[in-house]
Amino acid sequence: MGKTKEHTIQVRQMCVDLHKSGNGYKKIATRLHLSISTVRGIIKKFKTTGTVVNKPGRGRKFILPPRTVRRMIREIKSSPKLTVTELQQMVASWGHKVSKTTIRRYLHANKLFGRHARKKPFLTHNHKCKRLEFAKRYYDFNWDRVLWSDETKIELFGNKCSKWVWRNTRAEYAEKHLMPTVKYGGGSVMLWACFSSKGPGNLVRVHGIMNALKYQDILKQNLVASARKLKMGRHWVFQQDNDPKHVAKSTQKWFTAHRIKLLPCPSQSPDLNPIENLWGELKRRVQRRGSRSLDDLERMCKEEWSKIPLSVFSHLVKHYRRRLGAVLLAKGGCTKY
Template sequence: MGRVKVSLEKKTEIKALVEAGFTQRDIAEKLGVSKTCVFGVAKKLKRNLPLSNLPGQGRKKASTAIDDRNLLRLCKKDRTKSSQLLSSELVLSNGKRLSAQTIRRRLVDMGYKSYTAKRKPYRKPSQRKQRLSFARQHQYWMKEWNNIIWSDEAHFEVQGGGGSVSVWGCMSGGVRGPLVMYSGNVNGPAYIKIIEEALPMFIENTFDPTNKEWAFMQDNAPPHKSAYSMKWFKDNNINIFKWPATSPDLNPIENIWDHIDKELQKMKPTNVTQLQEMIQDIWLGVTPMYCQKLVNSMPNRIKQCIKSRGGTFNKY
């Protein structure tokens, strides 16, 4: 992983905490920097060296201006090429090659952004048929979608390693629901433990007791469909909305996971604690208007599903 430049202001903060007796681990977690960075500042303090880098310090660029122009030419020729493929094709003037990570950095410096192509789930003909049947059955639904509680799980990681967080969340038309963080493998009992307090409370606070039209949407993951889970839903009078397999593109809450992921890439958490706090903050920033906008996209998602005959679609 490339070295991240740390500002003189940040180094001054590290210095103050080192002199105050904090451990290097505590300082790293508190300020969101690596332990290597803290060690470097502490080493300079011990040797009475200035915190700022001396002129000429730092690793020299592996590529020349000509190499960078050649990289730009290759990128413009085919913008779908991955950094790994560009790495294998670009030979530097010194006969060496750049790593895929360095190539991504160079392209960012040139004003380019990297994107990861979304993987399209494989669907059996029977699953496509099921999706098409579901879409046709609900093609005239409009306001009815507001009675569905949309739920899903997601997994987020600290970039470059350092831990991960799993979450379950739900929403409805114009209402952001609860977000529950959890860890470990999930089976039927573990799944119910995650939702057993949050879901009933959300239902009680969202729907009028006279409303008998609402239903709870979940995908067909084994823990969701286990005998243990289904008994709990029945005992708690929670209506399950029948959902077609392999259909994340039909679930509007998926857009919220994408939104959280993009925001985390900007915020760059360095440990699990920061990751948890940032996920919670982003989730709380999801507005009722945005939730309603996502639910309002359902008629078009259904239309696109019918148009693709139960296949994959991207725009809704």
């Protein structure tokens, strides 16, 4: 027989009050429309505990002693990449044989959950020192003067994210439930672009393999033109990463000859270049439209680049100090950006 519905505290209290006033079980049961056994149980519980309120249960019995749990938590915090199986074997070597579910339950109780590790560039001690030095030196810099730049590659069928579909169990390979893939992404286009807090600069397609000479040709045709388009004035600074073609001697001579000031950027630091956020936004916009050819993809990229709201550009630059603050807080390590 299943568990019946529990009576309210008010009903149980009325039962006790009637019993105190001298009424018998049968009379109380008739008045409150209860069974005699229910009334007897309520009165018996009141005499035993002194209250009609249910006492809290003791909960699940602990399988592992607290000392073993603390030791397990220390191990997982010092080595967060341990699997549940490895942890189970470790606990068994301590003299306690438990299931994987029990291991997970104890970890969850201590607010430790299995999550995918974030992918970030590898940072050496020298990288961290350079990032920390950059954050300290340029924390109060006027970032509205900076013209940010970078390159990216966009594949024709480069949507690598997961897609959810509504289907039944047997329709998993129906054409409308599949996400088509093509080897090597079906081809790709290499793009170069720049921006500032005032908006987007030029976005151009790079044909073939980019080397130092081709990079200089792109700068010659688009860098100063973008600065004039964005009304940067005379005291703007150009930012680029430490790609070999960017730091080549011929490229550095080109910057010197054209009197362009450079903002030094630490290596392995894509989180310190806000244009990475714009690349993500551009790729999402292009993927929503879908393209049939590389020329079509190039056209869509240029259209969507110009459609990104100006508030997005200004917001990225306005809150750039948060990135530097995160680097300082991480002592030069990786940040969430």
